[in-house]
Amino acid sequence: MSFIEQMKQKARSDKQNIVLPEATDLRVLQAASIILQEQIANVILIGNKDEIRKAAGDLDLAEAIIIDSEHAEKGQEYAQAFYELRKSKGITLEQAAEQVKDPVYFGMMMLKQNDADGLVSGAIHSTADTVRPALQIIKTAPEAKLVSTFFVMVVPDSEYGHNGTLLFADCALNENPNAEELSEIAIASAHSMNSLLDLTPVVAMLSYSTFGSAKSELTEKVIRAAALARQKAPELLLDGEMQVDAALVQRVARLKAPGSKAAGQANVLIFPDLNAGNIGYKLTERLAKAQAYGPITQGLAKPINDLSRGCKAEDIVGVVAITAVQAQSGK
Numbered sequence: 001m002s003f004i005e006q007m008k009q010k011a012r013s014d015k016q017n018i019v020l021p022e023a024t025d026l027r028v029l030q031a032a033s034i035i036l037q038e039q040i041a042n043v044i045l046i047g048n049k050d051e052i053r054k055a056a057g058d059l060d061l062a063e064a065i066i067i068d069s070e071h072a073e074k075g076q077e078y079a080q081a082f083y084e085l086r087k088s089k090g091i092t093l094e095q096a097a098e099q100v101k102d103p104v105y106f107g108m109m110m111l112k113q114n115d116a117d118g119l120v121s122g123a124i125h126s127t128a129d130t131v132r133p134a135l136q137i138i139k140t141a142p143e144a145k146l147v148s149t150f151f152v153m154v155v156p157d158s159e160y161g162h163n164g165t166l167l168f169a170d171c172a173l174n175e176n177p178n179a180e181e182l183s184e185i186a187i188a189s190a191h192s193m194n195s196l197l198d199l200t201p202v203v204a205m206l207s208y209s210t211f212g213s214a215k216s217e218l219t220e221k222v223i224r225a226a227a228l229a230r231q232k233a234p235e236l237l238l239d240g241e242m243q244v245d246a247a248l249v250q251r252v253a254r255l256k257a258p259g260s261k262a263a264g265q266a267n268v269l270i271f272p273d274l275n276a277g278n279i280g281y282k283l284t285e286r287l288a289k290a291q292a293y294g295p296i297t298q299g300l301a302k303p304i305n306d307l308s309r310g311c312k313a314e315d316i317v318g319v320v321a322i323t324a325v326q327a328q329s330g331k
């Protein structure tokens with residue numbers, strides 16, 4: 001069974017309430033209709049009922065719950081709760097009341113107040129505009145030091161990773177992580193590989209150098225990050241710095257990184273910065289025609305996941321199924 005079929009099946013076993021705040025986007029509404037039809041999750045759409053119905057056309061959304069954040073019953077409660085959260089940053093109650101009318105902020109407050117289980121946004125909003133409210137309202141999980149993101153990449157007809165399934169991180173959030181932050185991203189991604197995909201993570205810390213073949217501040221950062229990650233999580237199969245061919249291809253690994261416990265068989269690729277990560281996932285998606293599910297966040301107190309503005313309806317369905325599975329395990 002494919003990765004995404006597994007996620008859908010798991011999601012169906014205990015249906016979660018997932019908020020979609022971008023409810024006038026046709027791809028989001030098409031996804032909502034598929035999610036309801038396939039019984040993957042209960043769907044909460046945020047927006048004006050008439051506008052949503054107009055945008056939806058013939059789509060069957062009869063089972064979706066629609067909440068208008070401009071005139072919501074809980075608007076006052078959410079405004080007060082948001083004000084309490086952000087008053088130390090100088091926000092007034094009036095500003096809080098305005099802010100929670102925004103569908104993304106309203107959706108986040110639904111999660112904060114336990115009125116929903118997960119949220120998916122980003123078909124219209126940039127990553128910053130999806131993740132910033134999550135960082136402000138939902139915040140990091142108690143055990144997490146840093147929030148980061150990953151993509152589950154499913155590459156057709158590929159022997160790399162686990163039969164073409166790999167986890168790429170961080171492709172969406174942390175712009176230039178230092179060595180300490182990069183080590184946290186690696187460890188969190190290994191845990192995500194294990195908890196979400198039930199696969200043993202084999203982690204490669206990527207660079208343009210393999211085991212000292214080049215030397216600069218950039219390679220030194222990755223070497224330090226790998227050392228820190230090994231120190232903090234010695235049980236992990238993790239190595240670096242290494243080039244992506246050494247990480248994936250056994251023949252190249254034998255030449256460039258003999259004796260490495262991760263080279264040649266990596267299924268978790270940790271990119272050194274956001275330029276590399278974002279370009280790397282989009283290249284794989286477009287040139288290798290891979291499915292790219294994400295950005296999925298790790299380290300937030302509740303499951304809030306992002307999308308690329310270039311996503312298709314089926315990508316949104318996939319990310320909602322993943323969000324529902326994360327919500328099940330967080331309960």
Ligand SMILES: CC(C)(COP(=O)(O)OP(=O)(O)OC[C@H]1O[C@@H](n2cnc3c(N)ncnc32)[C@H](O)[C@@H]1OP(=O)(O)O)[C@@H](O)C(=O)NCCC(=O)NCCS
Nearest residue numbers: 127128131132135136140145146147148171172173174175
């Ligand atoms: C997401 C992003 C906007 C957060 O940036 P920011 O400017 O630090 O935002 P803010 O300063 O408003 O931070 C919001 C809160 O989250 C916290 N925070 C920021 N990044 C964090 C992280 N990675 N992990 C945990 N907390 C974080 C901040 O400390 C702040 O907390 P506070 O408001 O309670 O004090 C920023 O990292 C970003 O723009 N990343 C790139 C996104 C992008 O363009 N991706 C490319 C396409 S996918």
Ligand SMILES: CC(=O)OP(=O)(O)O
Nearest residue numbers: 172295307308309310
């Ligand atoms: C994840 C990502 O790159 O998002 P977008 O394409 O919307 O910038």
